[in-house]
Amino acid sequence: MQSVAAALDRLGELAASPTVSTLASAFEAAGHEVALVGGPVRDAFLGRPTNDLDFTTDATPDEILAVVKPIAEVHWDIGRAFGTIGAKVAGETVEITTYRADSYDGASRKPEVVFGTSLDEDLTRRDFTVNALALRLPRLELVDPSGGIDDLIAKVLRTPAPPEVSFGDDPLRMLRAARFSAQLGFEVEHATREAMTALAPEIDRISAERVRDELSKLLLTAAPRGGIRLLVESGLAERVLPEIPALRLEVDEHHHHKDVYEHSLTVLDQAIDYELARGKLDSPDLIVRLAALLHDIGKPATRRLEPGGVVSFHHHDLVGAKLAKKRLRALRFDNDTINAVSRLIELHLRFFGYTDGAWSDSAVRRYVRDAGDQLERLHILTRADVTTRNRRKADRLGFAYDDLEERIAKLAEEEEIAAVRPELDGAEIMAALGIRPGPVVGEAYRFLLDVRLDEGPIGADAARERLLAWWAQRDPA
Incomplete structure (x- = not known):
């Protein structure tokens, strides 16, 4: 957390940039209010880099266009119905939105857009106090009607309005609470958490596409584990990703097995570490993270209590692949993502046969062929799936996979294994x-x-x- 003075200095530098100063001057000359709002202001206090420039104004969409057209290299109005105009000004992409006061009617899956009349009103209708901060331009006046700076200092997520009202206006904000909690490392305050639990069924009003996008943003944070826990504990996961809370299998005194839910969260953590350490994928990688989180979702359906205190999960890889495909389709993921994630889940146990006996070159070729263009992701998922606390066992599996990767590399060098084809077409x-x-x-x-x-x-x-x-x-x- 930056000091207030340091944050204001950063905001002053940002306001002096060609993009912000050009916009501020143009709106002032046209007689309209304009303010930098939300993430850029919040991140100035957190010492985080500024990635997006969002502005809010009392100008209507038509008036925004009139101001922006003369100063923009390009502009677009795809969000015009929601009051948002996009533009590229001085080489940077910006979004300018008319003051908002939107809400749901209790039945629609999309918000009813109502334009507001003041900056304070706009800010108090935003999702969380830490995002309800604005910098009036060009006079550089910090506006914080809901105590967002205090919450930034305390690392707390709280809604500007009563949480029941805020989540009633847009239930997706409950998922955003989980995402921001993970992204910023903040705690969701007690009343807000209670409202998330009480209003969890309201998430059913939100379209699958919006839910998908928010879940994806959560998984793409540096440490999504805490956000996923919050979704499970609040009951929201039961509505949007029920396969995850279903992993909390009961363990009785006679039949013992690894806690599948905790194991899956650990696999996710480790997959992220491998993804970053190996450096062969564009990171963050959504497919790796979805596969890691979902890789064992076939276990509840395949759980069997065997004689002698053994618990089995035969064919949970195949069952899990089918369940993942069904869930990701329901969430409107694209076919490439669905097929990649389900394939990784289907193959995630294949390696463990490698430690039972030496694979022939034929078996190694089949492993590579079956993985196809998902081979690097399969390497990551398989390594991440080792969560045993037995150091000797973990080392044995790690060394075995090192050996397998070396053999794959050797065969690839010898015969271009990644493009194996019959010798006749x-x-x-x-x-x-x-x-x-x-x-x-x-x-x-x-x-x-x-x-x-x-x-x-x-x-x-x-x-x-x-x-x-x-x-x-x-x-x-």
Whole structure:
């Protein structure tokens, strides 16, 4: 937390920047109020970098456009119905929004947009006091009607209005509480937490797309674990991601197993650490984090109490992959993300057979082929899935995976394993067998791919001989 003086100095420097000063002068010349609002002001006090420039004004969307057009390199009005105009001014992207006073009608899944009349009114309708801060321009007056600076100092999240009113206006703010708690490392104050629990069913009024976006933002924070806990403890996760609270399996005195819920949170933590340490993915990586959080969601459905105090979860990888696909579709994730996450969950146990006995080169090739373009993510997820406190066991698994990665690298160098293909393509298969296009071509292709995976490169002539021998022995029925 910066001192107030240091924060005001940062804000003064920001206000003097070409983008902010140009906007401030233009709105003042047009006779309108304008203020820098929300995140940029908050982050000045927290000593965090400023990524977005958001402004609020008494000007209507049409009036904003009239002010912005002469000074912007480009502008857009995709958010015009909600009072927001975007523009690029002096090389930076900005958003300018008319004072707001929106609320839900209790039935609609979208807010009813009502334009406000004053800056204080706009700020008191915002989500949290730490975001309800503004800097009036160009005179650099700090506006804090709800005690946001005190809450920044105390590291507390609190709503400017009574939480029942604030969450009633927009129930998505309950998910935002979890996200900001994780992002800023702040505690949600008691009354706000109680309101989240009491009003959890109201999240059903929010569209799946908005829920998806907020959950994604939470997972993409540096340390999402605390935010996920808050969603589970408040009952919100039961409404938006019920597979996570379902991981809190009861452990009886006779059948013992690892706490699956805590294990999953630890895997998420460790996956983030590996993601950053390995440096081979653009970080933060949503697919890695979704797969880590969801990798064991098949366990509740597959849990069996076996004789001798053993608990089994047979095929929880396959069941979990199907459940993840279903949940992510319900949340309107894109198909690439859905397929990648479900594939990682389906494969996350594959490695543990490696420690039972040496894999052949064929098995290593199949591991790489099945992972496809998700191989690096599978490396991360598999390593993160080791949460045992037994140091010797953890080291054994770590060394085994080191060995597997070395073998993958060696095979890749020798034969470009990532692009394994049969030595004959579809056209060559049809020519060799004298057949026309049809399902049998695919059958022959798969036969040659198995040969390639099992034996490595054998050359086109040898592959053709193997194909003809297979064809001669094949039962047409």
